[in-house]
Amino acid sequence: MPDNSDFTPNLQKLMQQVGISSFKALSRAAGVSERQVLRLRRFGVEQMRVDVLLRLSQILQVSLQELVATFSHQELIKAKVPQNQELLRQIADLRNEYDRLQLQLEQQRLILQQQFQQSSLQLLESLLLQFPTAAYKARENPQLSALNIIPLVQKPLEKLLQHWQVEAIAPVGAEIPYDPQFHQLMDGNAQPGEIVKVRYTGYRQGDNLLYRAKVSPHNPQKD
Structure with a gap:
């Protein structure tokens, strides 16, 4: 167990397990400042933001609960149960918010896709309605001039391209x-x-x- 001011061995062990060679590399991979990494080494999880801990746990490939346990003084865990419970609650809230935003983005993507399809179909309406009939008549009558069919394709296509600039x-x-x-x-x-x-x-x-x-x-x- 490290002393009261050094969690560096704990961090180095986790870094070795995922192939991270330096604290600077860990800082870059997790997208956190080197000051935050230094704070984790010196003081553990005390006074660290939840989002920073979440990023570090993902890069180090450990759960947030394991990260908190690894960088907390064993003798203080019982005394700080309320704080740890609050931290876990914040983590759960953060995860729920992340899931909500992911769902919202997916719904927005589907809505935009539907709107794009509907606007495109409206521009191609005459082609969709008339071309199958014209093609059927052309097959029935091989003498039918292709010039009669070209406008059915050309005009909707030109309209669509103009709409898309x-x-x-x-x-x-x-x-x-x-x-x-x-x-x-x-x-x-x-x-x-x-x-x-x-x-x-x-x-x-x-x-x-x-x-x-x-x-x-x-x-x-x-x-």
Whole structure:
């Protein structure tokens, strides 16, 4: 048992069990100050905050009850039962609050997910309602022009992208100066500024590049 002013051997033993080599490393791993670690070494759990003890117990892989027992003077435990009971009550309250916040965050995540899905479905409403029928008619009548179906897909998609503030880098078929930041060559070679033709459009959302447009070197004879 350590004397009345040194719990360092107790702490070192726990640190060795979890592979922590120094008090500074323990401080960083637990996210507590080195002063708090020093206080634990010198005075044990007396006058230490519950949240600090909780972090240290998690890093040292011991229960809070075990941590309190390890860093309390044996001869004082009985005399300080009320204080220890109050500490355990605070620990239980802290755990309950943590569980409540976790549940609240999960509920908020589900609500936001549902709201996102509902708003997206509203923007795609015409596509969801009309496209299956149009596809069915196209299968029944192979002569039906695809031009009659394209607006059913194109308009809701454009509306959705506009709602999300997503814009196309360039339309398919456009002939534009090559910019390797926004364009990806599918074949051949091109220098920045040379004219290329867009084969697959790319997208960006504000300053964030989502997909680079796929392009090919401009070849009037081939195109």
